[in-house]
Amino acid sequence: MALISIDRKWIGQEFDVAEFKVSEKGILAFARACGETEPRFTDPSHPDFQAPPTFTSKYVSRRILPEAFPDLGARGFDAGKTVEVLGPLRPNDTLTARSKIADIYEKTGRSGPMIFIVHRMEFFNQDGQPVSIVDWRLVRQPDPE
């Protein structure tokens, strides 16, 4: 089965902007469930209290893909995430997340052709400082003919 060709015009186009509020409760719940034990992640009275570095992985934009993006079928899976940490996240920070498609590429695996779509969310704090970049690799598998 031939791979579906995706127009590379989609790469780099910003398609969503969302806001998220960081809460102390949210940081604590995330940190504890991941097994963090360092006080800077688990004790709000710590002078450097902050969210664990992968905290922004939990955020999802309002749209996963741009409007009018080609329909690749329902089959697919989450292939992984990369988090780049640019600054600390503190309680009561307001994050603005800008979403775009960072890359699209194709591979063929045991289960057939796969299209990898890299959904990038760039997070900025209330001062406009970049704090995190999350690349989410979504895989879509074209429906069998």
Next chain:
Amino acid sequence: MQRRFQDIELGDELPEYAPDISLSAVRSFAEAVGVGRVGRFTDHEQARREGLPGAIVPGIMSQGILAAMIHKWAPGCQIRKLDTVFRAPIVVDSQARCRGVITETEPDASSVDIDLTIVNEAGETRVLGTATVRI
């Protein structure tokens, strides 16, 4: 114990870490990230109805667990980048093991690269990762 960059060598292994991936822990995580009602993470029976071997650990929880392992090894370190590949599901209530090995050292930046894996009870790699960490 604070870890010093000069004491780290290429090929050093992080202490193996057994994360808590009990149903209770995974439900707590799922609640924390807003997927508490997603049965494939929080309900073995529902997950089996979806064709899975049981409830599975969310990929981003695996990622967070790997970060926690690094922090236990080097308290106070700064994880600058963490890339994780969700190769295959990890079943909730199983006995997973996290491993890490130093693959690069950058003295100018006091930084190391760590190859990371999470393996299941059969020793099969389920999650792969690479971290760049400032010590």
